[in-house]
Amino acid sequence: MAGFEVDTVRKQFPALNEGAAHFDGPGGSQTPQVVADAVASTMVSALANRGRLTPAERRADDIVLGARQAMADLLGTDPGGIVFGRSMTQLTYDFARTLAKNWGPGDEIVVTRLDHDANIRPWVQAAEAVGATVRWLAFDPATSELDDLGPLLSDRTRLVAVTGASNLLGTRPDTQAIAEQVHAAGALVYVDGVHLTAHAPVDASFADFYVCSPYKFFGPHCGVLSASPALLNELKPDKLLPATNVVPERFEFGTLPYELLAGTTAAVDFLAGLGGTGESRRERLLSSLMLLEIHEDVLRAELEARLADLDGITLYGHAQRRTPTLLFSVAGHESRDVAASLAQIGVNAPAGSFYALEASRHLGLGDTGAVRAGLAPYTNQSDIDRLIEGVTRLIP
Structure with missing residues (x-):
């Protein structure tokens, strides 16, 4: 690949053929055919x-x-x-x-x-x-x-x-x-x-x-x-x-x-092989992961901005350096119900504390946590749009 090409990447994941928009990567990514x-x-x-x-x-x-x-x-x-x-x-x-x-x-x-x-x-x-x-x-x-x-x-x-x-x-x-x-x-x-x-x-x-x-x-x-x-x-x-x-x-x-x-x-x-260059595998890994980081960060910034524009959305965590991972809640809705509603339209964004129990409690979210949207190399613009559409439906 010449540079990071998300469409080419997505074709290598058979699970994506089922049609879901996967924001559940922090709990385990999907698997490319070559690994299987x-x-x-x-x-x-x-x-x-x-x-x-x-x-x-x-x-x-x-x-x-x-x-x-x-x-x-x-x-x-x-x-x-x-x-x-x-x-x-x-x-x-x-x-x-x-x-x-x-x-x-x-x-x-x-x-x-x-x-x-x-x-x-x-x-x-x-x-x-x-x-x-x-x-x-x-x-x-x-x-x-x-x-x-x-x-x-x-x-x-x-x-x-x-x-x-x-x-x-x-x-x-x-x-x-x-x-x-x-x-x-x-x-x-x-x-x-x-x-x-x-x-x-x-x-x-x-x-x-x-x-x-x-x-x-x-x-x-x-x-x-x-x-x-x-x-x-x-x-x-x-x-x-x-x-x-x-x-x-x-x-x-x-x-x-x-x-x-x-x-x-x-x-x-x-x-x-995600688009990086170099003679050694280490060099190709560093180059590919730099491209991946840029791809994910651009989509994360867009998703975060669009969620922030919606009424009743609370976003947690604003660290200067972050992975493409967003935690949010929707006013008037239990987070597990938000996740269930998103699942109905094929958007996999689960809710919980995800075993980060101390962090969830420290945020005031108790043991139930909130909705987590984690981006992955196969996340594309359509996935972002579908998540925003699903959350928007919950807002009066």
Whole structure:
């Protein structure tokens, strides 16, 4: 493709033939045909436990190594530090338990009100289990910008968990600046990049741990963690006695889902082919995601302006840097009813707190949240028009 061409992109997603306008990407994107083909072809190929003796062993080994390299190219990190798991949530629980082995009374960890619960509760529970203290970083409900982290840091801080982008509001904190503060305090930073990775070029090398989920960027349902091999080598997770102690495999429990890893590589390759240029896959990924970011931001700005022009619409979150994600409510209507009304006309824009429970409560929306409209690479002008038409019907 020469530049980002949304019509060409849309043709590669069979699910779009059903006719819905999908604003539900933050909960999981639709899947291009090439990813489905990669999963299917792996499932019907000869596979075995990883090794180099038989073709089946070599195929399995090549799939794993290929997926590690693909994710390293996407994140700008070392393939030797790529860990695969069932989900970001599972990986975070595993690493929270492992890291907490070195915590105790007097130690402190910091979590934010802005984060998805998967980057809050595992740390809170791990800290409570060993008697460590949890400190909370709030955000401004009016702007959805994080408060200053500095006052919460001390020589007792062991880890700060922060989102790369809020899945509820789209806010993109300056995680690199946060990491510099955290490292200056002698602590580790754990970044939830699940929502960010689908929408912008990422260089995750600044973070001690960076996690994401391929099913948010056209891949299968699994989780990925990136860290330096040297740091991973210092950690001792609980594992089976005969399981390897080699990094990163020591953190991967049981046989890996080869078909999902093949699909993950295909998803990364698909992202690299969204119009970008460059000799290496990393260069094509950065270029393609820059084009994608522009496409999504233009549509987000239009959707936001048109919603703001309607009577009775409340928009939440006005951070300076955002993903193409809008949270809104309609006066006189429960948000779940708004989502149901939109669904009737084929517009998929769900309502809820979307597991960002602390953020929803901090906004005054309680546990029920509001309507979320998340844009994706396949979002086009027609989708925007249909959403506005559906919301307008609800306004007297």
